[in-house]
Structures are given as structure tokens and as C-alpha cells.
Amino acid sequence: DAGVIQSPRHEVTEMGQEVTLRCKPISGHNSLFWYRQTMMRGLELLIYFNNNVPIDDSGMPEDRFSAKMPNASFSTLKIQPSEPRDSAVYFCASSLGTFRTNEKLFFGSGTQLSVL
Amino acid sequence: TQLLEQSPQFLSIQEGENLTVYCNSSSVFSSLQWYRQEPGEGPVLLVTVVTGGEVKKLKRLTFQFGDARKDSSLHITAAQPGDTGLYLCAGPSGGYNKLIFGAGTRLAVHP
Numbered sequence: 001d002a003g004v005i006q007s008p009r010h011e012v013t014e015m016g017q018e019v020t021l022r023c024k025p026i027s028g029h030n031s032l033f034w035y036r037q038t039m040m041r042g043l044e045l046l047i048y049f050n051n052n053v054p055i056d057d058s059g060m061p062e063d064r065f066s067a068k069m070p071n072a073s074f075s076t077l078k079i080q081p082s083e084p085r086d087s088a089v090y091f092c093a094s095s096l097g098t099f100r101t102n103e104k105l106f107f108g109s110g111t112q113l114s115v116l
Numbered sequence: 117t118q119l120l121e122q123s124p125q126f127l128s129i130q131e132g133e134n135l136t137v138y139c140n141s142s143s144v145f146s147s148l149q150w151y152r153q154e155p156g157e158g159p160v161l162l163v164t165v166v167t168g169g170e171v172k173k174l175k176r177l178t179f180q181f182g183d184a185r186k187d188s189s190l191h192i193t194a195a196q197p198g199d200t201g202l203y204l205c206a207g208p209s210g211g212y213n214k215l216i217f218g219a220g221t222r223l224a225v226h227p
Contacts (some may be wrong), residue, residue, distance in 0.1 A: 004158075033214065042219035043159075043204065056210060091158050099208035102147050102166060105215055107158025 006092050006108035014116050018080040021111045023092030024073055031098070033105065034067055034077050035091040043091070049075065082115045089113070118143040118209050120218035128224045132194050137221040139205030140187045146208060148188045149215070150179060153202040195225045 005024040013019055025032045033048040047057040049069045057067070064083070069075040079086055089112050093105040121140050129135055139148065147166045151159035163172050165181035165188060172179045176199075178191040192199055202222050206215045 031213070035217075043217040045214055045216065048214055050213065055213060093158070098212045099215055100146070100212035102149075102164045104149065104161040104164065105151075105159070105206075107160070109157055 004092055004094055004106050004108035006111055008111060009109065010112045012114045013082055015083055016081045018078065019082045019113060021077040021090050023075045023108060025094030026106055029094035029096050031095045032069060032075050033093045035093065037089045037091060084115045087113055087115050118216060120205055120207055120216060122205060122218035122221050124221060126222050129195055131197060131225055131227050134193050135195060136189055136191045137203055138189050139218055144185050148181060149206045150190055151204045151206060153204060159204055197225050197227050199223060200225050
């Protein structure tokens with residue numbers, strides 16, 4: 001299996017522009033997670049989906065952020081309009097089931113976002 | 117709110133030294149996981165500890181889960197430059213549906 005695939009690997013944009021990050025989870029995995037990583041705040045969970053349905057978006061910073069999962073093999077995280085404080089590494093991860101049975105997270109390589 | 121605190125934040129050592137990093141919480145966790153993250157990549161799972169007092173070994177890495185299941189430690193024997201990276205602990209939350217992470221320990225092992 002190719003693992004979790006994220007695109008693009010790097011994104012540089014100007015403040016106010018729309019940014020779309022993409023993720024393809026591992027085939028057969030039921031849960032998909034979007035995390036953001038910064039030096040100051042570490043790895044923060046933004047939102048997660050179970051069977052393509054958003055379950056918990058309490059980590060989404062504000063209305064400028066939105067996420068969709070139209071099918072089991074694709075998810076997007078959109079920031080509109082982007083701001084310099086959104087600069088971070090955004091990770092997508094997937095898992096086979098819940099963590100009650102000690103499932104593990106498989107992470108993509110991340111998207112390094114820089115908003116100028 | 118469940119929180120995981122890791123210490124130290126940074127550790128810089130010479131090849132061959134031993135080290136221990138810690139993951140602590142005031143909450144009880146059913147299990148804890150340790151991940152290692154290398155520059156430019158996502159975290160990769162090293163181990164899951166499930167039972168209070170459990171000790172697991174992965175070559176030169178020894179993981180322990182506290183008896184009360186509120187803390188865990190990672191001990192590395194004779195560290196190698198290849199051990200360099202960010203070590204993250206994580207625990208289930210939100211009805212076991214999500215993982216929360218500590219801030220991590222950034223380890224640098226110098227030749």
C-alpha cells in the first residue's frame with residue numbers, strides 16, 4: 001500500500017488567498033484525521049471523520065477553515081482566506097478503527113504551508 | 117480535558133549515551149502510544165503500551181507504562197545518530213475515537 005498521500009508537499013501563498021490541501025487515506029481505513037503542527041502548539045487535532053462523516057470539528061480554529069470527505073478515498077482541508085498565522089505543517093492521518101482496540105495512526109508526509 | 121506533558125522539551129547528547137524521556141498526565145489512559153517523527157515526515161508508531169506496569173523493548177528502546185496508567189517513559193540505551201528525531205506520546209480521547217498528542221521531546225544525537 002502507498003500509505004497516506006498528501007498534496008501538495010509545499011504551498012506558498014499570499015495572505016487572503018484560498019488554500020486547498022488534499023489527502024488520500026489508506027484504502028480500507030474508516031477514520032481520517034487532520035492535524036496541524038507548529039513549534040509553539042505541537043500537533044493539534046483539527047477535525048476527524050468516521051466513515052466519511054465529520055464527527056468532531058472542535059479543533060478547527062475558525063470559520064475560515066473547512067474540511068470535506070466526499071468519499072472514502074479523498075478529503076480536503078480548505079482555508080479561505082488564509083492568514084500568516086495559518087503557516088504550519090498540516091498532516092492527514094488515517095486509522096482502521098477506534099483507539100479502544102489500540103489501533104494506530106498512519107500519517108502522510110504533510111503539507112508545509114507558508115502564508116506570506 | 118486530558119493533557120499529555122512531555123519532558124524534557126529538548127535533549128542534545130553524544131553518541132553512546134543513555135537517556136530517558138517522560139510523558140505525564142493527571143488523567144488515566146487506557147493505553148499510550150509512542151511515535152517518532154523525522155524531519156519532513158509524519159510521525160511513525162514505535163509502540164503501544166496497554167497494561168499498567170508494562171515494559172516493552174524495541175532493540176535499544178525500552179518503554180514503560182506507569183502502574184496507575186497516567187505516565188510513560190522511553191529509555192534509549194547507547195543512543196545512535198539515527199535515533200535523532202521528535203518523540204511524541206499519544207493517548208486515546210473523545211470516547212476512544214481520536215488521539216491526543218504531547219508536545220514532544222526533540223532529541224539530537226551527535227556523532
